[in-house]
Amino acid sequence: MSKICVVGTGYVGLVTGTCFADLGNDVTCLDINEERIEKINKGIMPIYEPGLEQLVETNVSAGRLIFTTDYALALTNVEYVFIAVGTPSGDEGEADLQFVRSAAEAISDQVNHPIIVVNKSTVPVGTGDWVTDIINKRRKTTGGEPLDFKVVSNPEFLREGSAISDCMNPDRVVLGSTDRSAAQKIAELYTPLRCPVMITDLRTAEMIKYASNAFLATKISFINEMANMCEELGADVVEVARGMGLDNRIGPSFLDAGLGWGGSCFPKDVKALAHMAVLHGTHPQLLQAVMEINRNQRRRVIYKLRNALNGLNEKTVGILGLSFKPNTDDIRDAPALEIIHMLENEGAIIKAYDPQGAENAKTMIPRVTLCETPYKVAEGADALVVATEWNEFKQLDFERIKEVMNQPVVIDGRNIWDPEQMLEKGFNYFGVGRGSNTH
Numbered sequence: 103m104s105k106i107c108v109v110g111t112g113y114v115g116l117v118t119g120t121c122f123a124d125l126g127n128d129v130t131c132l133d134i135n136e137e138r139i140e141k142i143n144k145g146i147m148p149i150y151e152p153g154l155e156q157l158v159e160t161n162v163s164a165g166r167l168i169f170t171t172d173y174a175l176a177l178t179n180v181e182y183v184f185i186a187v188g189t190p191s192g193d194e195g196e197a198d199l200q201f202v203r204s205a206a207e208a209i210s211d212q213v214n215h216p217i218i219v220v221n222k223s224t225v226p227v228g229t230g231d232w233v234t235d236i237i238n239k240r241r242k243t244t245g246g247e248p249l250d251f252k253v254v255s256n257p258e259f260l261r262e263g264s265a266i267s268d269c270m271n272p273d274r275v276v277l278g279s280t281d282r283s284a285a286q287k288i289a290e291l292y293t294p295l296r297c298p299v300m301i302t303d304l305r306t307a308e309m310i311k312y313a314s315n316a317f318l319a320t321k322i323s324f325i326n327e328m329a330n331m332c333e334e335l336g337a338d339v340v341e342v343a344r345g346m347g348l349d350n351r352i353g354p355s356f357l358d359a360g361l362g363w364g365g366s367c368f369p370k371d372v373k374a375l376a377h378m379a380v381l382h383g384t385h386p387q388l389l390q391a392v393m394e395i396n397r398n399q400r401r402r403v404i405y406k407l408r409n410a411l412n413g414l415n416e417k418t419v420g421i422l423g424l425s426f427k428p429n430t431d432d433i434r435d436a437p438a439l440e441i442i443h444m445l446e447n448e449g450a451i452i453k454a455y456d457p458q459g460a461e462n463a464k465t466m467i468p469r470v471t472l473c474e475t476p477y478k479v480a481e482g483a484d485a486l487v488v489a490t491e492w493n494e495f496k497q498l499d500f501e502r503i504k505e506v507m508n509q510p511v512v513i514d515g516r517n518i519w520d521p522e523q524m525l526e527k528g529f530n531y532f533g534v535g536r537g538s539n540t541h
């Protein structure tokens with residue numbers, strides 16, 4: 103059993119802290135957002151993540167997991183402090199490290215015993231050294247004794263929507279440090295998970311995270327570029343992706359053509375990596391193309407709708423799905439939101455439904471009518487757009503949908519429906535890259 107503090111109780115911090123508690127550790131999750139902590143202490147989860155509420159409750163009841171806004175309390179006698187605060191995009195695309203800085207300063211102010219600081223946030227290469235400097239300088243300026251601490255980079259690879267399972271069954275754990283014994287201590291925390299643990303230097307660990315996300319984004323942009331060709335050439339990208347994915351060298355994952363990648367990680371991380379490259383005099387031409395393809399993929403929906411509806415002004419468009427992917431309420435950089443804004447700019451009237459993301463989205467799309475079901479969205483719509491592949495959209499009552507729509511136009515932005523069946527049912531169907539089946 104180890105005594106752990108997790109600083110930042112968001113998607114990563116809350117899940118990581120809860121999983122460490124479930125493995126038998128004594129965990130305190132800390133956040134500066136009082137409302138968030140108050141809610142969690144009442145059993146209300148600040149995020150939607152399957153299985154999370156139950157796991158939090160079990161571990162709180164067992165006395166292994168507490169939530170607080172009090173740094174002094176959270177850091178008392180802890181052996182390991184994980185930093186899991188946000189690292190959003192700055193104005194130039196760089197990772198904004200203000201939250202990491204304030205977490206590091208608070209650690210410097212509150213801790214007076216040997217400690218290992220573990221960076222779980224996704225941070226630019228070199229941040230581990232920067233955190234070390236911040237803590238040392240802060241001790242000096244506040245007149246404190248030098249702190250006995252080590253910094254370890256432990257990038258997180260969990261996916262929202264399957265975060266607990268990813269956390270408990272990671273493909274690998276990456277640990278980077280200038281101090282191997284500190285990294286080995288953190289490796290011991292992961293021993294119960296029986297997964298490969300890779301120990302590297304600090305900068306390499308930080309780079310592994312960015313390179314992994316950039317590669318996954320590249321895979322998606324690649325298949326989207328193929329999809330756009332398929333549309334023109336009369337091929338079906340779903341079959342193309344299957345045929346490619348059966349090759350072990352390629353693999354099937356992240357080959358789903360659609361509206362492109364979004365969410366809280368890929369957009370900001372690819373941008374931050376490209377920014378780092380430029381800053382250090384290299385030309386990130388592949389990353390630039392990957393981002394451009396992604397932007398274009400969202401625009402293509404607008405072209406398709408504009409053509410199918412003969413212009414968008416005063417047309418009613420129903421959007422199915424707002425979150426950036428299924429099984430999460432996270433709407434950060436969700437394709438649906440950008441598509442809605444582009445449609446509104448062309449005078450379209452928007453209705454939308456999302457099983458979990460509507461509450462988070464509503465202030466960002468104030469003119470959109472948020473509905474309780476997909477059928478309400480379809481009522482009077484000139485077109486429907488599937489923006490997120492929630493399971494509940496896969497088998498709708500299409501007769502009913504068609505009956506209540508003003509025009510039976512569907513843009514299946516996630517290729518969840520069978521093109522032939524949709525055409526048979528009388529829909530004017532447009533998938534992504536389904537050239538052999540659509541117009």
Ligand SMILES: NC(=O)c1ccc[n+]([C@@H]2O[C@H](COP(=O)([O-])OP(=O)(O)OC[C@H]3O[C@@H](n4cnc5c(N)ncnc54)[C@H](O)[C@@H]3O)[C@@H](O)[C@H]2O)c1
Pocket residue numbers: 109110111112113114115132133134135138186187188189201202204205222223224225258259260261262366367
């Ligand atoms: N969300 C993901 O799927 C995911 C996956 C892998 C890695 N990451 C990375 O993990 C990091 C956290 O991401 P997230 O999605 O959990 O962010 P988040 O925005 O959901 O949560 C961050 C939390 O940190 C808190 N915070 C900010 N400053 C603080 C401070 N000084 N002290 C205490 N708490 C503070 C915020 O109030 C917030 O609750 C990011 O760097 C992200 O790139 C995220």
